[in-house]
Structures are given as C-alpha cells and as structure tokens.
Amino acid sequence: MNLRNSLLLALIYQINLVACSSSNTINSSWMADNKKALMTKKLTQVIIPGSHYSNAYSLDNTKGTLVVCVGETNPPLSNNAQIESMIEANPQQISNTDFVNYLNTQTNSVRSQLNNGIRYLEFNVCIQSANYYTSNYYLTDTLENNLNQISDFISSNEDEIILIDIDNIYTDYGSLSSNDLNIFHNYLQTKFGSYLMPKKDWQQLTFKDIWSSKHRIILLSSNSMLTKYYDIWDKSEVMDTPPEAEYNTIKKLTMIQQTIQKESVTANENKFRLLPIYSSFNPQRDSLSQLKSVSNDHLVIDYLRSLPANTSLNIIVTDNKYNRLLVDYSLQKNLGIVKPSSESQW
Numbered sequence: 649m650n651l652r653n654s655l656l657l658a659l660i661y662q663i664n665l666v667a668c669s670s671s672n673t674i675n676s677s678w679m680a681d682n683k684k685a686l687m688t689k690k691l692t693q694v695i696i697p698g699s700h701y702s703n704a705y706s707l708d709n710t711k712g713t714l715v716v717c718v719g720e721t722n723p724p725l726s727n728n729a730q731i732e733s734m735i736e737a738n739p740q741q742i743s744n745t746d747f748v749n750y751l752n753t754q755t756n757s758v759r760s761q762l763n764n765g766i767r768y769l770e771f772n773v774c775i776q777s778a779n780y781y782t783s784n785y786y787l788t789d790t791l792e793n794n795l796n797q798i799s800d801f802i803s804s805n806e807d808e809i810i811l812i813d814i815d816n817i818y819t820d821y822g823s824l825s826s827n828d829l830n831i832f833h834n835y836l837q838t839k840f841g842s843y844l845m846p847k848k849d850w851q852q853l854t855f856k857d858i859w860s861s862k863h864r865i866i867l868l869s870s871n872s873m874l875t876k877y878y879d880i881w882d883k884s885e886v887m888d889t890p891p892e893a894e895y896n897t898i899k900k901l902t903m904i905q906q907t908i909q910k911e912s913v914t915a916n917e918n919k920f921r922l923l924p925i926y927s928s929f930n931p932q933r934d935s936l937s938q939l940k941s942v943s944n945d946h947l948v949i950d951y952l953r954s955l956p957a958n959t960s961l962n963i964i965v966t967d968n969k970y971n972r973l974l975v976d977y978s979l980q981k982n983l984g985i986v987k988p989s990s991e992s993q994w
Contacts, residue, residue, distance in 0.1 A: 675765030675975055679855070680807035682983050686855040691866075692917050695978040696811065698768025698965035699761050700926035703782035703794050705754035709744050717774035717783035719818025726772075726818065728785035730931040731939075741936045750929065750939050751784045753967040759797035765975035768811045768963050769798070775819040775828070780835070783818065795839045802843055802864050809858055811866045811963070814874070815883070824873065833877050840865050844879040850886060851918040887920040893928035897944045900925055901951055911960045921960070925974075926967040949973040957981070 679686060686694065707714060720726035725733065728751065735742055754761065758769065773791060774783035780791035798810060817824060817832070824832075837844065845863035858864070868881045875882035891907045894900045907923060925948050929939060949970060952961075961981070966974045 674763070675979065676763045676801075677805050677808060678765055678979055678983075679767075679809060680805065683807070683855070683859070685983050688854055688856065690852075690854055690917065691809065691811075691858075692920055692962055694982045695961050696767050696963045697765055697971070697975045697978040698770065698811070698922075698963050699754055699766045699971055700770055700924070700928075700965050700967045701753040701772065701784050702758050702761060702766070702769040703754075703771055704752055704784035704788045705756055707748050707752050707784070707786055707788060709748040714748070714786045717772075717781065717785060717787055717818055718776055718820035719774055720772075720783060720785055722818070722820075722822070726785065726816070727929075727931065731929055731936075732785060734931055734936055738936055742939055746939050748786075750927075751786065753784065753926065754971070755968055756971075757797060758794050759801055761971065762798070762801045762805075762808070762810070764972060765979065766971060767809065768813070768965060770813045770815070770965065773814060773817045773832075775817065775832075777820065780832075792839075795836075798865070799839060799843070806864070807859055809855070809864055809866070811868060813868045813883075815868075815870055817871065817874075826873070829873050833874070833880070836867065837879070840867075846879050847881045847886070848878075850881065887922060888916060890922040890924060892930075893924035893926060895927050895929050895934050895938055897947055900945070900948050904948070904951065908955070908959060908961075917960075921962040923961060923964045925970075926965055943968075945970050946973065949977055952977055953980075 717726075720729045731747065731750075735744065735747055756764070761769070771791075771794065772783045774781045774787060776787065781787045782789050782791055782794055798812070802808065802810070819828070842862045843865040845858070845861075845866045866881055867879060868883050868886070869875055870883040872882075874880050891903050894903050904923065904925070911921065925945065927943060927945070945966070948966075952964075955961075964974055964978065
C-alpha cells in the first residue's frame with residue numbers, strides 16, 4: 649500500500665473510532681431481557697432486525713479521503729461500481745455527493761447498531777494490499793475494527809445472538825484461492841473463537857439451546873468455497889431465496905405484499921427468510937435521477953405494523969434512519985413491547 653492510501657485509511661479508522669463511542673444502549677440486551685418469551689423459539693420464528701451494508705456510515709467526499717476498493721472495479725463490476733460507471737458517463741445527471749449519500753447505508757457504527765437492537769449485519773469484505781477492509785465501492789473501514797466492535801458487544805451482552813452475512817469478498821488481484829480462504833477463515837476464528845456457532849443440527853436450535861452453549865455468532869455466506877467450513881453457514885441451505893431489493897418505496901410495498909402472499913403458501917419455519925426493505929439501486933433498471941429522490945420508507949414500516957400478528961416474517965433488513973423504527977416494530981411483534989414515542993431516533 650502506498651503512503652497516501654495508508655494515511656487516508658488511518659484517517660478513516662480514527663473517524664470510525666469516534667463514531668463507535670455512542671452510549672445509546674436502549675435495546676442492547678433485548679434478547680437476554682426477554683428469555684422467558686424467547687426460550688422455546690427458534691431464530692427462524694422471530695423477527696430479527698438487520699442493517700444493510702452495516703459497515704458504511706461515515707463516507708465523506710468533501711475531504712478527499714475516499715479510497716476505491718479495487719476488487720469492486722474488476723470484472724464483473726460490483727453493483728455500486730456499475731453505478732459509478734453510469735455517473736461517469738452521465739455527470740450532468742447526478743453528482744458524486746449524491747452517490748456517496750446513497751453509499752452511506754447507515755448513520756451509526758456497528759457497535760451503536762448492536763446497542764440499539766440490530767442483530768443481523770451485512771458486510772462487503774475487500775482484500776486490498778494484503779489487508780482486510782470493509783467496502784461499499786469505497787473502503788469504509790478496516791474489517792478488524794468492525795469485528796472488534798462485535799466482539800466487544802458480545803463480551804458486554806453475553807446472551808445476545810448475532811447473525812453476520814459475509815456475502816461478497818473482493819480482492820485487488822483476482823479470484824480467491826483456497827489458501828486465501830483458509831487464511832481468511834483462520835482470521836475469523838481468531839477474532840470470534842468459541843462464539844462461532846457450528847451449523848450442525850441448526851434447524852432444531854432454540855434460543856435455550858443456543859444460550860446453553862458458548863456460541864453467539866452465526867456466520868452466513870453464499871460463497872461455496874467459504875461455506876465448506878463447519879462454522880460458515882451456507883445461505884442456499886439455511887435461507888429461502890430472498891426477493892429482489894427495490895429502490896422505490898411503492899415497489900418495496902408491492903414486493904412485501906407478494907412475498908407475504910408467497911410465504912403464506914410455502915412458509916418454512918426451518919429456514920431463515922430475509923425481507924430486504926432497504927433502498928437498492930439496480931443499474932440495469934433504475935434511473936440515475938432516482939438517487940436524488942427523498943425516501944419515504946417510514947411508509948414501509950407503517951405497512952408492516954398494519955399486518956396481522958401471525959404474518960410470517962423473519963429477518964428484515966433496512967438502512968439509515970429507519971433502523972430504529974424497524975427495531976421497535978420487531979420488539980413489538982416478538983415480545984409485545986411498545987416503545988414510547990418520545991424516545992430519540994438514531
């Protein structure tokens with residue numbers, strides 16, 4: 649890594665350390681606090697609030713500190729790299745600031761998200777200059793910093809269970825080798841140790857079963873080379889195929905309706921079911937001008953609240969300021985907890 653990139657990433661790291669200092673812990677122990685209600689349930693039988701690209705919360709294009717994840721620009725281009733290509737070809741339609749605002753899928757650090765009740769985290773991993781980072785087209789942080797936040801949270805909240813989706817791993821030198829994956833898996837084991845949950849008999853695990861073990865973290869991936877390990881759960885095996893994420897609020901509402909109708913017929917409580925209600929721009933389908941549009945995703949949460957209590961929902965993933973609304977909805981649905989309207993948003 650050259651000196652400039654090293655200095656830039658050091659600055660990113662320092663900014664994110666400051667962001668991690670949030671003392672907001674309103675829902676930091678919601679699983680532990682409700683053992684009686686959750687004891688006999690499986691993870692697939694409760695609503696688990698999640699955050700989309702959990703690592704992306706402090707990108708700022710005004711300081712000249714953004715570093716591109718080279719792996720995302722290698723063919724096939726990542727979704728966000730495709731958007732950047734569209735912007736370069738049509739600079740009059742949208743500014744880089746609008747793009748960066750879109751890339752900031754979160755407003756708080758991973759630790760703050762966990763403190764506030766999020767229990768499903770999504771990460772892009774970028775291997776660049778032999779170092780591990782998280783990315784969202786730009787490098788957002790060191791992977792080490794994000795994993796440390798998770799470990800620290802579990803250490804302070806020993807009965808909370810976290811699902812981590814590591815679905816995309818990009819490198820600046822091409823395809824991952826078996827040795828790359830061995831090194832990466834060993835790194836994950838070093839960071840999480842006995843917290844990692846093996847995938848044996850996962851369909852039968854209740855909260856009580858999990859709490860009786862030391863395991864608190866489930867690692868998920870659709871990378872077939874990574875899921876050969878005993879503690880990396882294969883999404884194709886443990887999760888129903890999720891619906892395609894949308895950008896427009898109305899399309900999201902339609903997608904939710906269609907998903908619920910489908911699940912009412914084919915629901916499988918022995919598999920995880922993911923509902924993506926975050927804003928996802930599709931370069932093949934959406935117009936660049938949409939990236940400037942104001943989100944009305946509170947309407948999505950309002951719609952979820954209107955659904956019957958027995959509606960089959962599981963992992964719901966959102967972004968930015970709607971995380972708190974999603975957590976509150978999840979707790980209300982799972983536990984009958986209604987948060988006072990005066991509580992601050994995050």
